[in-house]
Amino acid sequence: MSDSFATRDQLSVNGTSYTIYSLAKLGQRYNLARLPFSMKILLENLLRCEDGVSVTKESIEAVANWVATKEPDTEIAFMPARVVLQDFTGVPCVVDLAAMRDAVVKLGGSASNINPLIPSELVIDHSVQVDVFGKPSALDENGAIEFARNGERYSFLRWGQKAFNNFKVVPPNTGIVHQVNLENLARVVMERDIDGVKYAFPDTVFGTDSHTTMINGIGVLGWGVGGIEAEAAMLGQPSSMLIPQVVGFKLTGKLPEGATATDLVLTVTQMLRKHGVVGKFVEFFGSGLEHLPLADRATIANMAPEYGATCGIFPVDDEALNYLRLSGRDEKLIALVEAYAKAQGLWRTDAEAEYSAVLSLDMGTVLPSLAGPKRPQDRVLLTDMKANYHASLEGLIANRKPKAETVQRFDAEGGDQPQAEHLASKPRSKIRIKDADCELGDGSVVIAAITSCTNTSNPAVMLAAGLLARNAVAKGLTAAPWVKTSLGPGSLVVTDYLKKADVLGDLEKLGFYVVGYGCTTCIGNSGPLPDEVSKGIAENDLVVASVLSGNRNFEGRVHAEVKMNYLASPPLVVAYAIAGTVDIDLSKDALGTGKDGQPVYLKDIWPSNKEISDNILRTIGPDMFAKNYADVFKGDSRWNQIASPDGESYQWDGDSTYVKNPPYFDGMSMAIGKIEDIHDARLLGLFGDSITTDHISPAGNIKASSPAGKFLQSRGVAPTDFNSYGSRRGNDDVMVRGTFANIRIKNLMLGGEEGGNTLHFPDGEKLAIYDAAMKYKAEGVPLVVIAGKEYGTGSSRDWAAKGTNLLGVKAVIAESFERIHRSNLVGMGVLPLQFLDGQNAASLGLKGDEVFSITGLKDGAGKVADVVAKKADGGEIRFQAQVLLLTPKEVEYFRHGGILHYVLRQLASKKAA
Template identity: 50%
Template sequence: MGRSLDSLGTRRTMDVNGQQFAYFSLQAAEEAGAGPVIRMPRSLKVLYENLLRHEDGKAVRKDHLLQFADAAAQPDREMEIFFHPTRILMNDSAGIPLMADLAALRAAAVRNGGDPALVKPQIPADLVVDHSVMVDAYGSASAFDANLDLEFDRNGERYRFLRWAQGAFDNFRVVPPGTGICHQVNLEYLARGLWTTTDGNTTIAHPETLLGTDSHTPMINGIGVLGWGVGGVEGGTALLGQPVTMMVPRVVGCHLTGRLPAGTTATDLVITITERLRAHGVVGSFVEFHGAGLKALSLSDRATLANMAPEYGATMGFFPIDEEALRYLDVTARGGDHLALVEAYCRAQGLWHDPTEVQPDYAEIVEVDLGSIEPSIAGPRRPQDRIRLADAAARFGELAKGYGALPDGGAPVADQDWLLDHGHVVIASITSCTNTSNPSVMLAAGLLARNAVARGLTAKPWVKTSLAPGSRIVADYLSRMGLQASLDQLGFQLVGFGCMTCMGNSGPLDPAIAQAIDTHGVAASAVLSGNRNFEGRIHPHVRSNYICSPPLVVAYAIAGSLRVDLTREPLGTDPAGQPVYLRDIWPSAEELAEEVDRALDPDVFRERYGDVFTGDARWKAVKAPQSGTFEWDADSLYMKEPPFFEDFGPDLPPVTDIRGARVLAMFGDSITTDHISPVGTITPSSAAGQYLQELGVAPADFNSFAARRVNHEVMIRGAFANIRIRNEMADGREGGWTRDADSGEFVPIHVAAEGYRQAGVPLVVIAGKDYGVGSSRDWAAKGTTLLGIRAIIAEGFERIHRSNLIGFGVLPLQFMPGVTRQSLKLDGSEAFDIGGLAEGLEPRRHLPCRITRADGSVTDIELICRLDTAVELDYYRNGGSLHYVLRGAMGHA
């Protein structure tokens, strides 16, 4: 970090236990004329300190420092700032493609006479291999090892690349497979809460800040770390030393009071707040939790709530540091003198939370009484669609009316004496970072399983059960406290430490069950303790997906169906023929509290994380060459050199108007990145599956889209090809279909795009509101650009996806307020001419657009250019953000 100009004279020192630390004082900034800094929300104070510490007279100027507080106090006033994160966090599904892009950038640098070492991480980066393990084996003591063996077999090429990257790049560490999910490893070990850096002989204390290549990076907000999810493109740009450009965000305060009633969980709280904040409208905002209710929430409860920020639409869900945060740092082996520094710094900077003190000035405040929370689930296809548990069976009954009739009693399953019905739970998975990081809900699941086993209950035979904790710490305390044995008896054996069912790595269903679903059109269900339940994500054979707490996952596995009312009907009967209700086996609040107090042990954290980067014998056996540039194998079906920099040169490419563009696809509202770029199973009937089979790959070896992300030939065939996507040009068909403008035939989207490419015809996509919501998936942008799509024209964009589109040279354009594809009566046969690009773009400029219809009539409209900042404009002119960085490193930008 370069020395700050410190034009406001804010650098101060503090003594903590006899050691001197420099810091940039927010109080001093206010006294120097920076406005009402002390009254700002705590999250904005962290952003402002970041500006003070990085003042260089260019990206961060004195006028930024003087205007920030006033801009923060006026939500309607737009002000662009530059943010410098402390570090980068990556999962493997986004991190491997990002590092592959860096490897391709090195190759481009060499082709243009540059030094490959110009491309290197400028800030610390950690990649956790957590998205590649699948639930192939389950329901047995050997499931964990079997799945890990399969993971290494399938991903050998990817892991060799990572081993190369470990040696080729400084500032880059890898947490090997079989360790945990990036967000939980981050929460339990990687994060410090407060960071220190050196400036000569001086140690500077400052808030820890983070960007992560996964939407659920805000989980770390639970420990007071400012961080959020970005696309791998934006993350890579930051990794290479570029600040992140952003507008001063609106901050919505969420004021918590009371405490959770007995019988409710942190998951119920999360589902309820997700619904409340979605309804309030916090998209693109920071949400900051405060109030007396924080004292009733453990740090793990807070992290669970922060994790779901993407689901309620916020950039972050920030919790300030207080006594509970210090307790958690201590119990997770990050205590000692560090705690004294964290507390002293936060108190000095006004970052400490005390509910009895005057709270900051928020743009708006949402009130939540924790005592009003009820047991809930969310689904069947969006995490914000909360359903009271008491209403869940009736709601599914209404849904089932649209699924069509089954044979009397349900669909027969080969060699079984039971029938499969709509709503039968075929997947019940305790999975994902959201809840498996939380001892209270994990122990509740274990205690409920113990009580269920004691009453003689079992899971239904059609349920695929799995337990995939977010870290080995969870397996340690479940085993140590004697609860894993009961979970095992219900089929919830350990299957892996990673993001599995939640991201679509749920593995195959029993073939007989899959056949019955296909043959009879059974609307099967899944219940999971994750955060994402979008259409087609969890499993291609599962129609409806519900998010719920880990103990409810266990309960639904026993009940076997969404049609069972868990609040009124028995889960089953005991050996004496007596009905057993959920209330009979639900653990008491007192017992659960006692177990939670015993769960976490600092010595266990020291042991588990003492050699976290070393890996097991499988990882150590992965060999890779040591070289500055990576040698790509042209025949590889996993690791192909990314094509995005093949034509890179020192000169800026010309920016041209879009003329005669045809519509490749037209969509409604809430098209997710899962719709645009599936992450889970590659099916044999899909275009990607057919391509792999033509190359001799058997369906059992397809792996997932996430694992094939550095093979653009596979990924382009998955673009806009989710099994549930509905292109309005495809006459009601689901999946990746479109109508060819010339022939009128329905063809796969990638086939149509290739035809247009050969004819030299540019393409656009038309969409409704919230385009690109969901996971921060690079390939939703990469696939878009490789299909030849020049622009996305939508009613509104999700923040990360809009940034990713720009990062790969695709222009996001927004309809003017009140204008939609319906009001324009578009059907996809039109041609589009978009001007104003070649003559000189400006941020948010209105661009003229002429729509020519099939009958020759013309409609002229204006579109809002959603290049929101000058930096985004520079990225677009360069053909993408990484192109911009490389030209700058080579002295050509």
């Protein structure tokens, strides 16, 4: 490697000498003290990776001379130190690597060239579902079902663990990937021996889950990428990015009594979404950090995707060292982290860096909050929840059609109230559940889930939930019988400290039994509702709710039968389980009646901040972490009994519906293509704002009547064995049929009707989107998709781009894109185009029956494309769109057909490793 600025230096820590690339030495030429913490990490990465090709002297100078307010326009190459994956995205990553081994041999290379070159660790956390709940055996029964469903996937991952270097798998029932990363995998400062020289450098990470940013809470720069980009990094390919702007977020004061870290992060999310930080770094600073535990920092960092930023980072300081010590890290590592951070100017100080913009929040003003009912940035004060529910309900019941028998029942019971008004406002379904006669209505809470790394990693809110449960049980309160309650601790450590605090039993008395160690409800693995509840919902088309301590509540994500989903802190999840409805003001209405016959209010059972802090100090220590992570890669007997094949290349099973050799490299040669204009394309879908990756590629249940469901049945798979879209991501036949198949997606070509359908032209036939795409493919017709603002928000789901590609979509035109999805589209050879300011499909009069031509691409040199939409009557709509190939490297990837094709050609030209 080059060292144009002579920054290679030595750092001695407790008798060990490390080679570092010294920012202090570079600081003799440039004023680096003004740079944000995150920008210094980027700068060190460039110094260490300088090769004169991907990373040049000019790249380093550009970051050293960073201008805070400058719009990003300079490309740099960033190389993470490691990659972390979860199994929903990890399985297709390993599938792609296995397919690349086959393809590289066909191109004349060696299969051994396809190997991760940096540490790559996969945590299996997305596959467990809440099939069983509310009883002591739930954890064991759900685990047995998980292994029965996913044995083939797990066998494949065990093959990968043996076949690939630098690849490790954390087996099921360990914890959520981000929490395991924070509690165990993160190094903060990396050590690596290269050619006999010991180097030290910042721990940086790419993750195949957008919430990889949780690790920013301990000073590790990392963010979520699609599986495509992660695979390239694993294979030694740096990531092309523009030097970002950095928004500073100043925190002062401390949280008041009754407010939680969840309330804080929902406030921060709302503020940053309003400001606009897509594609930017966010960096937290200020005196408030003195009062912000590491777990609270991680909670805020975790939700960077929800506020739209690439990352939300905190600097290294004494609190970070305290957490490393608490979580059982080696003292040698802790000493290295402290010495390295201080030597490199990466240690938190009182000096304020230069930022592109600054927002401020006095944490003392934070109030109890939720978010919903369908977006995490839509914060709702607890005091406003009842009003929010009623306002949201209006739009959801406008077209409700009650059953005939319901009309008769309410005619008899409704008195003089007009029938239509009564049915629209208060339909009720009588059910019998848990030996009790109950009524379900709009606003009934049918799912209350303590879930997701955002909160389960935070002892303060988890213990608050346990203490609130203890107080509620003491008062004689119980959860409403119709509520599906679940507790998904983020790691084994959480269960241990809940037991040690003697509150797990109280949570269980309210139905919150441990159901599994994984994302569960937050990822859509909420499992089925009890039959009685499902029938009650269907009887009157009820608008019921879930309350979960997660980070995602997009439409159709949590459960197909639940139309309102609210994010909340774990103690509020418990409170709403008791209340059984969101049609309540918990700030003043009683939760229920105590055993003494008196009303019990939320304030009566809410634990004090001191009580929570005392329990944290009493229950959590390094021994707990050391015990639970002693054999983190070993797994239990179920894991170790799974048979897996051997061999450098994977032996594909043609009968498998889980793992299949994908078609991306079929017919591939060493010849590089060109970026051609698009002619005579048809519109596959016309969508509005906030189309998420869940809309594009759902992770939850597969409907038997959907194209994917029909395919699986044609292969002999019964609907009871469908599993989920997320678990089937190793099979392109399933996933391409699931693309745009979300039950809540609205295609404006059909007037906004819900479901994954479209119109095929010129005949106007209504078809499932997959069926229409295949009909167009047979006709040789290319496709485009048009959408509104924030297209592709949500999870860093590479299948949202892979499926789009396999449907035959050549371009997506949107008002704006979320960062990761735009990158994924480029990585799969789908052209992202952005409407010019002030324009969209509605303003241009686009209906969906037009024929589109997109010209002026000039083999990637064109920055603005000319679009002509020919109408059925012969008229034309002409407009321009910005070409979102943002860097020269992205143009190069696109010419190759995608980033994997680019990497594969590079590796095929090398000799055997």
